[in-house]
Every structure is written in structure tokens, then in C-alpha cells.
Amino acid sequence: MRNSLRSSASLTRSFPRAMIAALAGATALLGTAPAQADATLDKIKSRNKIVVGVMLSGGPFGSIDPSTQKPVGWNFELAQKLAQDLGVELETVQVQPSNRVQLLQQGKVDVLIASMEWNTERGELLSFAPTPFYRVGGVAIVSADSSIRRWEDLRGKEICISQGSSYIKPVSTEYGAIPKGFKGAPESLLALRGGNCVAAVHDATLLNPLVAGNPEWKNYRTITPELIPGNSVVWARKGEQDTVAAIDRIIQGWHKSGWLITTEKKLNITPASPALPELHNKYKNG
Numbered sequence: 001m002r003n004s005l006r007s008s009a010s011l012t013r014s015f016p017r018a019m020i021a022a023l024a025g026a027t028a029l030l031g032t033a034p035a036q037a038d039a040t041l042d043k044i045k046s047r048n049k050i051v052v053g054v055m056l057s058g059g060p061f062g063s064i065d066p067s068t069q070k071p072v073g074w075n076f077e078l079a080q081k082l083a084q085d086l087g088v089e090l091e092t093v094q095v096q097p098s099n100r101v102q103l104l105q106q107g108k109v110d111v112l113i114a115s116m117e118w119n120t121e122r123g124e125l126l127s128f129a130p131t132p133f134y135r136v137g138g139v140a141i142v143s144a145d146s147s148i149r150r151w152e153d154l155r156g157k158e159i160c161i162s163q164g165s166s167y168i169k170p171v172s173t174e175y176g177a178i179p180k181g182f183k184g185a186p187e188s189l190l191a192l193r194g195g196n197c198v199a200a201v202h203d204a205t206l207l208n209p210l211v212a213g214n215p216e217w218k219n220y221r222t223i224t225p226e227l228i229p230g231n232s233v234v235w236a237r238k239g240e241q242d243t244v245a246a247i248d249r250i251i252q253g254w255h256k257s258g259w260l261i262t263t264e265k266k267l268n269i270t271p272a273s274p275a276l277p278e279l280h281n282k283y284k285n286g
Helices: 002-032 039-047 072-088 100-105 120-125 168-173 185-193 202-211 239-257 258-268 275-283
Strands: 049-055 088-095 111-113 134-143 158-160 180-181 199-203 220-232
Touching: 039 049, 039 158, 039 239, 049 072, 049 100, 072 088, 072 111, 072 239, 072 258, 088 100, 100 111, 111 220, 134 202, 134 275, 158 168, 158 185, 168 180, 180 185, 185 199, 199 202, 202 220, 239 258, 258 275
Parallel strands: 049 088, 049 111, 158 180, 158 199
Antiparallel strands: 134 199, 134 220
16 A cells, blocks of 8 residues: 555656656747748638739829720739739739728738838838839929929928828928828829819829820929839738748849839830839849
């Protein structure tokens, strides 16, 4: 009986040590297990499709072809190429500055190629592929006979601008303009033509081609230099690091091959971006 009790006590004393050892082993195995891919990348692969939010505000950077009612332009070309390089099908969703972040965060789109340049606030809110695919700033468009010649001439005057635009803060705080927000660039430009503001502020990539090549805008001109020029990047939800890493490798490949330069020429985007040759030279030997 005494031996039995002694044996039972011995088991009781040794059990915690055995359990601790087992738990330690399990913890070590967990520590060496490969990390799970983020949810977005898993979803893209499992359904064989990527959903890209694109801006189609008009001009060579994104519009609807009136003959086919299908999207065309720079943003759509990049979305197509991204899907092709990921080896999946493409679905696009048209977004506006006023709703693009919300649609991304709600999971209605997987990523954004939406004329949305990097800034500190956006970088804290979302994840992004760090290699830019373009660089662009804002310009103001005014009637040809307007007395406005410089950004400083906008002080105290109402300007039309897209809701959620990154140009709202600098044009109001630095130059004293009074922003009137609209759903997107088409509504903003329509308001400008209707006399609801003295100028409209949008991406140079939208307004410069408009003034240079659209007969309806021959009596308008733009105000330069570009406002807060920034890097155009592909955006994803916060924490989607596997997704942005995969996309970043693809974008670097675009620069390395010169595909972005070729696409810019194909779409007759002028003036040509000096950022694209710079980035091509950076990655071509990488």
C-alpha cells in the first residue's frame, strides 16, 4: 500500500513537468509553422478572380468607351495587366474619390487603382504596394479669360473639387480657397462650366489632356505648378501584407520591362511622366 501511494505521488509530481514539456514542444512547432497568407490573397487565388476598384473620371487615365460602354484607359490597362500577372480573371468596379476607401474597407473591392496618391494619412489608414506606378499632382482649371493666374489668386474664392481629394487641404490651408465638394470630377467640372465656382482642382493627368485635346474645353487653361505631386500606388486593406508584397513584385516587373512606358505611349498620354524612365532605370538591372 505504501509503495502504491509513493508511486501515485511520484506520478502526481511528474505530470506537470510532462505537460509543460509537451506544451513547450507544441509552442516551438507553432513558432516554426509558416504564416498564413492574408485573407485577400487567399480569396483572390481560391475564386480565381481579383476585383479592382478603378477611377474612370474621363480622359486617357480612365473613361467609358461610348461605343462599347466598357472601361478603357490607364487605370483599366493596369488592372488588366495585374490580373494577368497574378494568373486570375479580372472584375472591375467603378469608384469615386468620395467612396473608394469605403468600398475597399467594406470588401467590395480587393484593391484600388484609383488615381489615389500616397500621403501620410492614407498610409496610416490602408496598406499599399510601396513601388509607385506613376507620379502626379494637382492643377486648377479656369476659363481662359479668368483673372486667376497663380494659386495665390484663389484666396477667398470658391473652387470645385472631388470629395475626399488630397488637394482639399493644401488648396484651402496654403492658398485660402473655399472648397465645394462634389461626388467626382465629372460633377465638379460640370459645376465649373455652370459658373458655380471660379476653378476646379483635380489631377494634372485629367485636366492637362482635357485642355490640350478636347474641343469643349478650348476656352479653358490650367494653373501650375502641380500641387503636392505624389506617388500613385495600388492600395489594399490595412494589414494585407501578402497581397501588397505580391503586387509590388509585379509592379517592379512592369518598370523593369518598360511596360508602363510603352502603355503611356500607346494611350497618347502627354506630357510623358519623367517618373517612368527614372523607375525603369532603377529596376531594369534588378
